[in-house]
Amino acid sequence: MITNITENDIEIIEDLENKFPNIFLKNDILKDFKNNPYTKYLVYLIEGKVVGFINYYMIYERMEIVNFNVLDFFQNKKIGSSLLEELLKIAKDKKVGNITLEVRKDNVKAIHIYxxxxxxxxxxxxxxxxxxxxxxxxCELM
Ligand SMILES: CC(C)(COP(=O)(O)OP(=O)(O)OC[C@H]1O[C@@H](n2cnc3c(N)ncnc32)[C@H](O)[C@@H]1OP(=O)(O)O)[C@@H](O)C(=O)NCCC(=O)NCCS
Incomplete structure (x- = not known):
């Protein structure tokens, strides 16, 4: 299941921070929700547990992908693809004109999927x- 979480999804937020400790410190996500009105977290759950996510900014008619990760054990099972497909669906629904991101030049797998x-x-x-x-x-949508 893929869902856009809110600051009220406390259990999922804690799970997200615990599963990706190299990305988040404790309470990072709540602080982000509090301080940044544009931030969104699209989360992939299996049996209620986080296995991957996209953190993105939705800034009026444009989107920016800030972070995109799937747990090592769950990679190469199309979870990343499903998350990106959902993001594109949201972008089209919201009439977003373009989505941007930064990726390391040597991250061939991420470049392939994008x-x-x-x-x-x-x-x-x-x-x-x-x-x-x-x-x-x-990615230009309009
Ligand atoms: C990038 C990432 C989110 C993709 O998630 P995922 O669930 O593994 O992705 P999928 O299973 O949907 O798709 C993987 C694709 O990469 C391809 N792939 C796998 N290893 C590859 C490699 N070494 N080089 C090129 N392509 C590769 C697969 O064949 C598949 O492509 P296909 O759908 O055309 O067959 C995940 O690998 C990840 O978390 N990486 C570490 C963090 C990261 O680099 N994030 C992006 C930062 S910009």
Missing amino acids: SKYGFKEVAIRKNYYNNTDGILME
Whole structure:
């Protein structure tokens, strides 16, 4: 099941922070909801437990993917693809014009999956990730 959580989904938020400790500190997500009116978390649940998520910003007619992760054990089972498909569906429903993201140049798997859903490379961000370049990718919907 894929769902857009709110600040009231306390159990899911705690599970998300526990499952991805390299990304979140305790209470990061609640603080994010409090401080950033544009932030959203699309979460993939199996039997109520988090296995993957996309954190994105919905800023009027555009979206930005901030973080996209699936737990190692659940990778390569199309969970990431399902999350991206759901995000694209939301974007179309909300009449979003374009979605952007930054990805490490050496992250071939992520680049593959973004390309599969129509994202194109539009710019290189030199040394965006310490010594590795970032690629700005964009998916135009309108
Ligand atoms: C990127 C990520 C979210 C994808 O999630 P996932 O559930 O594994 O993705 P899926 O199973 O839906 O799809 C994986 C695709 O990558 C392909 N793939 C797998 N390993 C690959 C590799 N080494 N190189 C290129 N493509 C690869 C698979 O064949 C599949 O493509 P297909 O649908 O055309 O067959 C997940 O791998 C992840 O969490 N990675 C670590 C964090 C990360 O890099 N996030 C992106 C930051 S921008």
